[in-house]
Amino acid sequence: MAQSVLGSLTLGYRPLWNKARALAGVQLFVHADDQGIDGQHLLRTLAEQWSAESPLLLLSPSAPDLLAGLLTHATAGGPAIVVPAAWRDQAGVRDALRMAHQRGVHLLASGAPTALADAGADRWAKQRALRLAPADAANALQAALKSRQAVAGGRMLGRATDSPIGANALVEGVASRALAEHALDQQGAWAVAGWPTEDVLHRYAGQPLPPTRRTIVQAMNALDSEQSLDRIEQMFGQEPSLAYRLFLYLNSAGLGLRNGVSSLRHGFMMLGFRALNTWLAEQLPHASEDANLRPVNATMVMRGHLMEHLMDAGIEDDLRREVYLCGLFAQLDLVLDEPLRASFARIPLADRIVTAAISGTGPYAPSLQVAFALESEDPQPLRALRQAYEMGTEEINRALLRTLSALTR
Structure with missing residues (x-):
């Protein structure tokens, strides 16, 4: 049997977030481990994994020859391709780029704002992928500040003409909440690549992250409509803060359950849907309306699902849920603003979760560390x-593609 191209690549990924703080697409970083990667084979493999319901896929090849191979075989209905403006005149790239443009391939010109202007990217690129240097970010924030100062109450005016961020752009290098809001809410950027999680959470410093009203209401509606236990579990698993609060309640002395509850599903069965709905209603006064928390939570959910796929070797459902919980709670220290050891000590989590997240040991540690490493363009x-x-290269890459293709837009 011919070797799969996935055995010769190192992949990484980054979610893309739009104005609604929903998933706009995923960026897949492609690094060749061997020479002569077949671009047609890779595109065909991706097409087999992707469906009409999968998110928009952007391919970011790490070398000009890999880019040229993808451009040569790309089609209008396939993945979008990120083209660094500095590579436009590289051998093999120019002609492949011209032909791909004629075929209607979705192309994004990548580079600093000034470099893209000099490259004449508007002639061949559908969109721009702006890589903001610190000076660009500072200029954008200054433009946003001027807009706020121009009106009473600090509200934003329309698009700032002196900002390096333009409409319909993909913006990379967004390191602060203010810059993300300027790009998405004021300038009309299509999406930002990655999310400034630490800066978004800084406003909650010193207190646990509240669950969002949106997720609580969704979970209550699911209970009211008597949806399946799997669906209810999925609702609670969307936010680490909500899941953790429920674990605290299920294991509280006041509730009086005899044995420790270490899984959401077990907790649902012990508590009952009516009592669960009542508990959710009690969380509403403490809920947050902050839309900037959606990418924070969604990123942790992706990590949990990625761990499920990385460890998918016929494990039974209970273990799969435990693996997912390991990925979901791996950054609970950011969510609760306290050391993981303190948070884990309050609930009866499996030792496999605790050792993987705290000490990087145990059977779940390799998959957790790989899941974190996949969240990067550095191979x-x-x-x-x-x-x-x-760990097998092809197995890791297939796990990643299964995870990303199943994401909901």
Whole structure:
């Protein structure tokens, strides 16, 4: 049997977030581990994984020859391709780029704002992928500040003409909440690549992250409409803060359950849907309306699902839920603003979760570390983990593609 192209690549990914703080697409970083990667084979493999319901896929190849191979075989209905403006005149790229443009391939010109203006990207690119340097970010924030100062109450005016961020752009290098809001809410950017999680959570410093009203209401509606236990579990698993609060309640002395509850499903069966609905209603006064929390929570959910796929070797459902919980709670220290050890000590989590998240040991540790490493465009940490844990390249890449293709737009 011919070797799959996925065995010769190191992949990484980054979610893209739109104005509604919903998933606009995913950026897939493609690094060749061997020479002569077949671009047609890779595109065909991706097409087999993707469906009409899958999110928009952007491919970011790491080398000009890999880019040229993808451009040569890309089609209008396939993934979008990110083209660094500096590579436009590289051998093999120029002609492939011209032909891909004629075929209607979705192309994004990538580079600094000034570089893209000089490259004449508007002639061949459908969109721009702006890579903001610190100076660009500072200029954008200054433009946003001027807009706020121009009106009473600090509200934003329309688009700022002196900002390096333009409409319909993909913006990379967004390191602050203010810059994300300027790009998406004021300038009409199509999406931002990644999310400034630490800065978004800084406003909650010193207190646990509240669950969002949106998720609580969705869970209550699911209970009222008597949806399946799987669906109810999925609702609670959308936010680590809500899931953790429920674990605290289920294991509280006041509730009086004899044995510790270490899984959401077990808790639902012990508590009952009526009592669960009542508990959710009690959370509403403490809920947040902050839309900027949606990408924070969704990123942790992706990590949980990615761990499920990385460890999918016929494990039974209870273990799969436990693996997911490991990924969901791996950054609970950010959610609760306290050390993981303190948070985990309050609830009876499986030792496999605790050791993986705190000490990086145990059976779940390799998958958790690989899941984190996949959230990057730098291939070196992932390559080191593959070697250290003797994990298969193709298996990791297939797990990633299964996870990303199943995401909901």
